[in-house]
Amino acid sequence: MRGAAVLVSGLASAALLAGCGGGPGQRVRPVADSTAVHVVDPGTVPGLSVATRNEQDGRRHLYAAWPRIPGADRLTAALAAAVDERIRPFLADTGDRTPGAVPELNVQWSLAAASGDVVGVRLVFAESAGASAGEARRTLWYDGRTGEVRPSADLLRAGGGLAGLAERVRARLGGKGDPARVTAGADTFSSLGFNDVGDMVVEFSDNTVAPGSSGRVAVVLERADYEPLLSEFGRRAYAAAMAPRPRLALDGSATPSPTATPGATPDATVPPGRTDCATAKCVALTFDDGPGPATGRLLDTLRDARARATFFVVGTNADAHADLLRREHAEGHEIGNHTQSHRDLSRLTAVQVNSDVQRTQEIVRSATGTAPTLMRPPYGATNGTVAGVTRSLGLRQVLWSVDTNDWRDRDAKVVADRAVRRARPGAVILMHDIHRTTVDAVPEILERLAAKGYTFVTVSELMANRKVPPGGRFGGA
Template sequence: MPCAGVLALLAGCSGPSAQRPQHAIVDVTAVHTINPGSVPGLTAVTRSEQDDRRRLFAGYPSIAGAEPLTDALAKAVDAQIRPFKADTRERSTLPGGNVPELNVQWSLAAASGDIVGVRLLSDRFLGVSGGLSRQTIWYDGAARAVRPSATLVDGRSGLARLTEAVRARLGTETNPSQVRADPNTFTSIVFNEQGDMVVEFSDYSVAPGAAGRIAAALPHDTYGPLLSEFGRRAHDAAVATPPKLALRSSAATTAPSAPSTRPPAPPRTDCTKAKCIALTFEDGPGPYTARLLDILAARKARATFFVVGANADADPELLRREAAEGHEIGNHTQSHRDLSRLPAMKVNSDIQRTDEIVRAATGKAPTLLRPPYGAGNATVAEVARSLGMPQILWNVDTRDWHDHDARVIADRAVSKARPGAIILLHDVRRSSVEAVPRILQRLQDEGYTFVTVSDLLAGRRIAPGSTVRS
C-alpha cells in the first residue's frame, strides 16, 4: 500500500527503505533549508500592517545580484496581500474576538553557485484557517531568469511522469485525481537533506484541510530521469556542501551593514534624574536598519529593537552592531504570528527560537518580549512568565505603517511624547527611519534623553509575564 504524504511518507514506509532497521521515524518530506545569514548580499524585506480590521505580516528576501528574483517574490507576496486586504476592507468581528490575519514566511531551499530557491508559506485566517499555501520560486543566475517549480522537470512528458510517480506515493487521505500534469499543480518542488525530491501541495488542493500538509518524497532513481537541465543544476545547488552563492553582480552591489569603526556607545542614563523617553523599533532588522543606527549614533541616542527571528537570522551582523552600540534587543517572536491564536507550545517555540538566534549573534538572549500586534491573552502571559520576560507594549503609536510621510510620523511622535513614554516605530519602513532625525532633534531640544526600555524601567519591579505600556 502506498504511503500517505505528510502525514508524511515517513522513512521506512515504502520502497528499499522498508528493509532498513527502524531506529527512528524520520519525515523524509522535511525540506532542506539554507542559513540565510550565510548568503552574501541578502536582506529581509518586510510588509506589515496592524489595525482593528486586519493583521498582516509578509516577508521575502532581497538578494544582491538576483534582482529579477526579488521582483518576482514581491509580486508573489502581493498576490497574497491584495485579495486578503480586499476581503478585510470592512471591520468584522470574528469568533473569539479574533482579527483576520495573513502571515507569509520564507526560507531558502537553495543558494549555491548561480541558483537560488525561495520557499514561501502563506497562512490566511478569516475566522477559520484557510490553510497554508506553498510555493517555491527558483532563480537561474546564468540566464537571470525566474523559474517556477514545474520547470525542474523536463517538459510535458517529464511533468506527466512526475504526476504518475507522485500519485503512486500519495495515500488514501488524498485525492490522487487532483494531482494533474499541470504546472499550476506543482507549485513547490524542493529537496530534502538526503537529496530526495520533495513535492508538496497547498492545503485543500489535493486533500481536505484536515489531512494537514501533503507531500511526497521521491528517490533520485525515480525523479533523476525526469529532470530538466535547470532541474539538475537546482538539485546540485540544493545539496551543495557547503553552499556558496556566486551571482555575478553580488560583490559589486553588496554593502556592509556596519561601519568599519563603530562609535562608542553613549553613557547610561539615570531616568530618576533625567527626562527619559524610549524609541522602540520592531519587525527588523531590514534594509534601513543600518542607516537608522547611523542616525542614532550621530545623536547619541539609544533605542530598543524588537527583532523578528526570521529577519534577525538573515543579518546577524546587524544584531551585533545594535548590541555593540549600546542598544537593547528585544524579542518579537520568530514568525510574527498573532500569539493569541496559538497554543502554548507554539507560543513558547516562537519566542525561544528568536532567543536562540539573538544569543548566537550577540552572546546574550533578550529579556523583553513584544508580542506581535500587541496581541496577548492568558496563555501568552503564562508563557512569558515561564520564560521570565515582561511584555513591553507602547503608549505612543506613530501609525507609521499607515502613513508614508516622514513629517507626519515625526509630528505624531512628538505631539504625544511624555516623560516615560514608549514610542512605537518600525525600522523596516523607509519613511519611519526618515522621521527619526526630526523626532530626535525636536525632543532633544525639549530636554528628552533617548534610552532603552530597560533603562526607562530601571528601579521598577516588573513581574515576568506582566504587560508594560510606559
C-alpha cells in the first residue's frame, strides 16, 4: 500500500514494529507492512550495549531500554534524556495511585540506521494510563562528522523542506487523520525513517494528527516524492539506512564485527550434568531482563563456582548480545523467554502475546540452536490469554518464590542478605543481571548458600520431578 496512510493498532505497533532494532524485525516480521521502519541488526555495531531501567511493584510497571553506541556519547546522552523526559512525569503521576490496574510505561528502541558516520535510533514510548496514555514515537539521528544529535526534521532541507513534507502528507492521509493538524513543525514530524525498499516512513505519535484511539498513523512516501526535500544530512541518512552491509565508522574507519565472546576464556569449564533435586538441596538462581553490560562478569562468577542459573532474556537485549547468549548456552545455563519488549502481557491480545513471545524464541534459537521451553511473563502478569498462547507454543510459565527487589535496592549487601535469608529448598530466586550491584552480590550469595548445603540448578532441573503442563505455572510464592 504505497503512498498512503496505514493504520496499525497502538498496542500492536510496539509489539510488532518497535524493539530490538535488527535481526528479529528482519527475520520474523509477521506481516508485510510498508510502514514498518527498516531496522539494522545491532550485532553489526561492535561494542554496542543496552541501558535499562526497570521498576515493578504494586504502584507501577516500568521498563525502558536504549542503546549505548561507542563513539556517539552525545547520542547516548540524548537518548537517556529523551527517556528520562517521559519517565519523570510517569513516576510523579503514579506515586500515589488508587487501587486498580497497575499503570505501565514501556520504552523500546531500534536502529533505523548505523553505517558510515550516521546513526538513527527510533524510540517508542507506550503508556497505559493518564494524560500521556497511548504511544509516542521519536527518531533521533547522529551526525558523526559534526558530533551533533539531530531531530528527524533535520533530514529535510531548510527553506521549505518541512512545509513540502507537510503538504505531501496531508494529501495522503486518506481520512486516517485530520490534515489541518499536519503542521510544518519538528514536533509534528518527530519520527522519520525509511522502510526496507527505501520509501520514507512518516509516523506520528498518538493524538498528533488523529485521536489516540485511532492507533498508529503512518504515511509512506516514495523516493520521487521526498528526495527533493532532503537535506545533505538526509541523503546521508538514507544511504546509511539502505546500506546492504552496514559498517559504522564514527572514528573515520569502518569497524569490523567482533569475533571474541566478552568474558569468555579458552578453557571455560561447563558445569557438571543435571542434579536430582528429589535428593539434593536445590535452589534456582534466575536473572531477568538481560543480557546486560555486567552479564559477562556474572558468567565468570558462575563458571568459577561451577553453578548453573537460568537467564530469562528480553529479545531486544538478546539480539544485541547474541555472543552472550551463546556463552550462556555453552556453559550449561538455561535460557528462558522474557518476551521481546517486556510489555505487560495481561494487557495484550492473543495475537500480540504470540508475536512478542515468538520473536524472542527465534532470536534465542538463531543464536544457540535451541529454543526456550520456559517463559517468564514480565512483572509476573499473566492470565488465561497468556496461558493459552504459552500452551500453544509448548512453553511453561515460570514465576518466583523469592524476590530480591534488586531493582529498588541497588546495594549488593542488601540483595545478598535478602536472597540468602529467604532461600528454601526448591526456591526460585528472582534477580536482574542488568544491575551491576546485583552481579556484585552473586559471589556472596553463592558462597553463603553453598555453605548451607545448597546446589545451584536451572529451573528445568528444579521442576524435573513436577508435572507442569505447557501453559502451566511454576515457582510462585
